[in-house]
Amino acid sequence: DAGITQSPRHKVTETGTPVTLRCHQTENHRYMYWYRQDPGHGLRLIHYSYGVKDTDKGEVSDGYSVSRSKTEDFLLTLESATSSQTSVYFCAISDRGLAKNIQYFGAGTRLSVL
Amino acid sequence: DQQVKQNSPSLSVQEGRISILNCDYTNSMFDYFLWYKKYPAEGPTFLISISSIKDKNEDGRFTVFLNKSAKHLSLHIVPSQPGDSAVYFCAARNSGAGSYQLTFGKGTKLSVIP
Numbered sequence: 001d002a003g004i005t006q007s008p009r010h011k012v013t014e015t016g017t018p019v020t021l022r023c024h025q026t027e028n029h030r031y032m033y034w035y036r037q038d039p040g041h042g043l044r045l046i047h048y049s050y051g052v053k054d055t056d057k058g059e060v061s062d063g064y065s066v067s068r069s070k071t072e073d074f075l076l077t078l079e080s081a082t083s084s085q086t087s088v089y090f091c092a093i094s095d096r097g098l099a100k101n102i103q104y105f106g107a108g109t110r111l112s113v114l
Numbered sequence: 115d116q117q118v119k120q121n122s123p124s125l126s127v128q129e130g131r132i133s134i135l136n137c138d139y140t141n142s143m144f145d146y147f148l149w150y151k152k153y154p155a156e157g158p159t160f161l162i163s164i165s166s167i168k169d170k171n172e173d174g175r176f177t178v179f180l181n182k183s184a185k186h187l188s189l190h191i192v193p194s195q196p197g198d199s200a201v202y203f204c205a206a207r208n209s210g211a212g213s214y215q216l217t218f219g220k221g222t223k224l225s226v227i228p
Binding site: 004031033035040041042043044045048050058090092094102103104105106107108 | 120148150155156157158159160163203205214215216218219220221
């Protein structure tokens with residue numbers, strides 16, 4: 001898993017509650033990403049970071065926010081969870097954003113919003 | 115608008131035979147292509163990649179072919195083994211703005227039958 005830890009691995013929550021997912025890396029890679037995987041949609045980028053405190057939106061960013069205060073940690077927050085955010089969330093990291101884009105993925109977090 | 119398309123949701127192949135997974139793209143700015151493999155309850159793992167300046171890249175049993183004029187790439191697995199049964203994602207990098215982002219296809223589920 002290239003030194004990537006996602007926590008929690010599973011979470012069940014209720015609609016309207018805030019949820020934070022954590023991605024922790026030990027590779028000192030500059031770039032970090034959050035994706036969601038849903039049946040029929042593949043992997044879709046939510047947000048990404050290109051350095052500490054440097055983040056930007058991806059394809060499906062509505063309802064999500066992120067923060068990166070340290071190189072090793074990238075947090076994904078659902079301010080008020082909705083059932084449409086039930087999904088499997090993957091964190092990824094890469095080192096050479098411009099020269100190569102091999103991204104290495106964590107094991108995922110399965111989130112259920114009831 | 116889906117820029118990376120994997121039109122076959124699933125594929126079944128006999129053990130020992132060749133598996134061919136296909137991927138089409140629409141964006142001419144894509145300059146680097148990757149294949150990922152994903153087992154259930156795990157994160158995607160990088161398999162093989164190819165730059166747009168090449169038309170073939172080989173790594174053991176895995177070969178990726180790129181036809182730029184047709185905007186088509188394929189992954190060949192020879193010989194196929196039961197352990198190859200997984201979901202395969204095609205991904206592409208845009209050489210323009212935000213080149214550290216990848217766009218993924220929806221995936222093809224490969225089943226290798228013993």
